[in-house]
Amino acid sequence: MNVPARLSYCPDPLRYARRLTREVMVGGVGIGAGNPIRVQSMITSDTRNTTDCVAEVLGLAEAGCEIVRITAQTKAYAANLQHIARGVRAAGCQVPLVADIHFKPDAALEAARWVEKVRVNPGNYADKKKFALREYNDAQYEEELDRIREEFTPLVLLCRELGRAMRIGTNHGSLSDRIMNRYGDTPLGMVESALEFARIARDHDYHALVFSMKASNPKIMIAAYRLLAARLDAEGPDWNYPIHLGVTEAGDGEDGRIKSAIGIGSLLADGIGDTIRVSLTEDSVYEIPVAKALVGPFDMLGAPDRGSGASDSGSCAADSGSCVADSGSCVADSGSCVADSGSGVPPQTVSGASSSASGLSVAVDSGSCVADSGSGVPPQTVSGASSSASGPSVAVDSGSCVADSGSGVPPQTVSGASSSASGLSVAADSGSCVADSGSGVPPQTVSGASSSASGPSVAADSGSCASDSGSGVPPQTV
Numbered sequence: 001m002n003v004p005a006r007l008s009y010c011p012d013p014l015r016y017a018r019r020l021t022r023e024v025m026v027g028g029v030g031i032g033a034g035n036p037i038r039v040q041s042m043i044t045s046d047t048r049n050t051t052d053c054v055a056e057v058l059g060l061a062e063a064g065c066e067i068v069r070i071t072a073q074t075k076a077y078a079a080n081l082q083h084i085a086r087g088v089r090a091a092g093c094q095v096p097l098v099a100d101i102h103f104k105p106d107a108a109l110e111a112a113r114w115v116e117k118v119r120v121n122p123g124n125y126a127d128k129k130k131f132a133l134r135e136y137n138d139a140q141y142e143e144e145l146d147r148i149r150e151e152f153t154p155l156v157l158l159c160r161e162l163g164r165a166m167r168i169g170t171n172h173g174s175l176s177d178r179i180m181n182r183y184g185d186t187p188l189g190m191v192e193s194a195l196e197f198a199r200i201a202r203d204h205d206y207h208a209l210v211f212s213m214k215a216s217n218p219k220i221m222i223a224a225y226r227l228l229a230a231r232l233d234a235e236g237p238d239w240n241y242p243i244h245l246g247v248t249e250a251g252d253g254e255d256g257r258i259k260s261a262i263g264i265g266s267l268l269a270d271g272i273g274d275t276i277r278v279s280l281t282e283d284s285v286y287e288i289p290v291a292k293a294l295v296g297p298f299d300m301l302g303a304p305d306r307g308s309g310a311s312d313s314g315s316c317a318a319d320s321g322s323c324v325a326d327s328g329s330c331v332a333d334s335g336s337c338v339a340d341s342g343s344g345v346p347p348q349t350v351s352g353a354s355s356s357a358s359g360l361s362v363a364v365d366s367g368s369c370v371a372d373s374g375s376g377v378p379p380q381t382v383s384g385a386s387s388s389a390s391g392p393s394v395a396v397d398s399g400s401c402v403a404d405s406g407s408g409v410p411p412q413t414v415s416g417a418s419s420s421a422s423g424l425s426v427a428a429d430s431g432s433c434v435a436d437s438g439s440g441v442p443p444q445t446v447s448g449a450s451s452s453a454s455g456p457s458v459a460a461d462s463g464s465c466a467s468d469s470g471s472g473v474p475p476q477t478v
Helices: 050-063 075-079 081-090 105-111 138-162 177-183 187-203 218-235 253-269 284-301
Strands: 024-026 029-031 038-042 067-071 097-101 117-120 165-171 209-214 275-277 336-339 348-351 355-357 368-371 380-383 387-389 432-435 444-447
Touching (some): 050 081, 097 105, 105 138, 117 138, 138 165, 165 187, 187 218, 209 218, 218 253
Parallel strands (some): 165 209, 336 355
Antiparallel strands (some): 024 029, 336 348
């Protein structure tokens, strides 16, 4: 195992860029490369019950699931995948099916005949968990790898022959005794377990591989995926395989959604992840909206081959004037401006300014200004300036502006081409502007056709402005 002294899981942690991968086809659905981040789920019906399985697959597909996984505990279960696949296709549904395999190589070989992809767990595919303590010398370890090669090679050759994809999916809770004794119950052990299987596949010129590193603890899961991405990069440019993200047994309700957002969302922000499953202990159909909400903002930033110009979620420059954004705000002087809040709602476009940001605010130099805090109160419109924002505050370059942050501190009024608010505000095109986010960070001052704010903000260069903090107090107009 040759590991370089310094590993990097993404080119720049401060600038979004999705990891470049090869494309792996699962039936007619491509994973990685320039494809959107794919949404997957898994049915819970007994695999021997063809009718229930077909109905659940069709329900997931209708909800927007792009790949469906079905467990195949034994060869007998795997054999019924033939009838499930036939029923799904007879209904006119082409969603790819994946067989989930644990412990049983013969089940994997059977499943590969009927479905588009096979998932294997390297921790238990060829190993039986005995919780034995044993020190392996290098020769003994190689003997174990030879045994695994013998067990795993037939599946690799069959998948290559039939054009099936394969996911090598490590689980933190099911590492083999061999891996545990050499690497421990660690992210490094998870990654090495998968790479051992990948090397066997590559020796047979099989590359339709997808990797996953799942754990129920988001911190371990994040560390393992980051290490995987770094190790794949270190292995060489032809190790650019797609990655499947998921938090194992995230739970239900709010807790399950939060755990998934922490684990999956953090990695997507790193640019890691080409397909995801949100694993909730609820009916599988409820996983799909959560997964779509997670991948939506990143899909809107664009696939890797579309260039990096639209992938900066922190700052942007317009075609005239300048834009400085600290926490997702954007100010521009001419052209048109698009702001995406990352909520899954399509971004809004406003004429009169030019800028694109994944944050919460927009500014333009003329027309009317609309600021919506997301409080459920209809947004206010003011003539003289133009802006649309899901963030809480707005400022303009002449007259005075009053912004209420909802903090309980009386709003501040500033005359001239500036504005200061007790909450999250502000920017102007001429003069100077002071913005205080209430975060404890000193407020920023900006002159000319630019804006800097420590929180979500909006600016326009003339007219009047309305700001709504989401406090329930009607916005103030100046």
